[in-house]
Amino acid sequence: MQTQILGLVTPLMALFFAATFAVFWRAGRMRWHVLGFAISYVLFASGFLITHFLPGDAFYLFHATQAFYSLGVTLFLASVCERVGQRIHLGSLAIVYVTSALVLGLTVSLSDDVGPRLVIVNIGYGAMFAMGVTTLLAAQRRNLFDVAIIAVMAFQAADFFIRPTLTLLFEQSIPAAVYRDSIYYSLIGLVLGVKSIATAMVLIGATIAEWAITLRERSERDVLTGLRNRGSFEESMQNIFPRAQAEGYPLSLVVADIDHFKQVNDIWGHQAGDQAITGIGELIGNTVRGCDTAGRIGGEEFCIAVWNCENDPAHRLAERIRQAFAILKHPGLSDNIRLTASFGVATARDGESYEQLFARA
Known part of the structure; x- marks a missing residue:
């Protein structure tokens, strides 16, 4: 026994x-x-x-x-x-x-x-x-x-x-x-x-x-998009910028903003607006590389820090995302409605801070 x-x-x-x-x-x-x-x-x-x-x-x-x-x-x-x-x-x-x-x-x-x-x-x-x-x-x-x-x-x-x-x-x-x-x-x-x-x-x-x-x-991620939230993104920039300058790597910022987003919320409702934000967030997350850093820094505003990337390839990255978003279907909108987004691109200069680069972008 x-x-x-x-x-x-x-x-x-x-x-x-x-x-x-x-x-x-x-x-x-x-x-x-x-x-x-x-x-x-x-x-x-x-x-x-x-x-x-x-x-x-x-x-x-x-x-x-x-x-x-x-x-x-x-x-x-x-x-x-x-x-x-x-x-x-x-x-x-x-x-x-x-x-x-x-x-x-x-x-x-x-x-x-x-x-x-x-x-x-x-x-x-x-x-x-x-x-x-x-x-x-x-x-x-x-x-x-x-x-x-x-x-x-x-x-x-x-x-x-x-x-x-x-x-x-x-x-x-x-x-x-x-x-x-x-x-x-x-x-x-x-x-x-x-x-x-x-x-x-x-x-x-x-x-x-x-x-x-x-x-x-998870506490550092935006709920809708899975990208970094603003606090987490800006905190990461405090580490990425000095490192890029110390190691001599080019660093570019891509800033994106959904066009006429207030009208989306007013006409189709905030749930449709959330779905649009989710769509562009997933698009950005699936497009950037593992060494890049992407975040949602405002209601409909996004920013990507593109590591070891000059202005021209960063511009091409922004253009790919812009074109893909322009044909993306959004569940909360009518089938014939597409949204667009505006993009800005800038590459860091010697001694430039994140705030200065973001303002140029």
């Missing part, structure tokens, strides 16, 4: 962590990788429960647990890599799984000893985690949590490679019928529990940090 209860500790912890990540994802409206953490922990818990409740000598025991563990590891690694803008090669993970499954099937048919089976499946998991580590090392971002996640992943890989071999040195052979009474089974419950907690704590810390950053960014 005590063994049965202890065997449930690890899957119950995994389900608790799954629920925690699901709450973070839902409440914080976070990116899909957080939901991926939740689903992967559900798959891990399912694998634990299958191992615990299926007959120890069932020929399909290792196949079933390997399928759930492998799915969980794959989703887990994909989520961890997506978090830092990397994509793990799913084809390579599939090759590892298929190879391990084929060798496992051959081993099950040839011997009742679970020792070789343990080595095969664990080496497969170790190879998967090693792929995850190499993918994470290629990422550009590297804060404290990123380093901690890489360290945890490296520990996971090392454990899967080393633990089965060391354990089998003591037990030599483990018949399937007594698998749950073996030293290995007792050890794996403890090790998996510790690894599950350690990994979850690191990921929870990283998720909370991401949540805090997301909340801060």
Whole structure:
């Protein structure tokens, strides 16, 4: 009875962590990788429960647990890599799984000893985690949590490679019928529990940090357009202008204003005006580069700081946005009505402040 209860500790912890990540994802409206953490922990818990409740000598025991563990590891690694803008090669993970499954099937048919089976499946998991580590090392971002996640992943890989071999040195052979009474089974419950907690704590810390950053960014974003609000935009200019001048990069401003916007509100209503603002905001956000900074600085007024850009290409950028907005349909207006916007462009001169450049633009 005590063994049965202890065997449930690890899957119950995994389900608790799954629920925690699901709450973070839902409440914080976070990116899909957080939901991926939740689903992967559900798959891990399912694998634990299958191992615990299926007959120890069932020929399909290792196949079933390997399928759930492998799915969980794959989703887990994909989520961890997506978090830092990397994509793990799913084809390579599939090759590892298929190879391990084929060798496992051959081993099950040839011997009742679970020792070789343990080595095969664990080496497969170790190879998967090693792929995850190499993918994470290629990422550009590297804060404290990123380093901690890489360290945890490296520990996971090392454990899967080393633990089965060391354990089998003591037990030599483990018949399937007594698998749950073996030293290995007792050890794996403890090790998996510790690894599950350690990994979850690191990921929870990283998720909370991401949540805090997301909340801060949302406070700096305009609700209708998703661009920076005026305060955030002008604050960023206090950093961008000195940097451009110090590093010798040209910096241009593009200022845009929807024409006759008061008439839009008066004739079609403020909801139609909001939809027009949303339309040009999305258009600007989809057109500018990642190194540029765009914001809504007034009711219908927008500004783009174009990094490392002279006046002529900045003018062409403004013209592309102007032409695209002139043919854009707006849900709140009549089908035959189109809006236009006026644009100003200016490139910073030596020693010029943001206020001076904005006035020229």
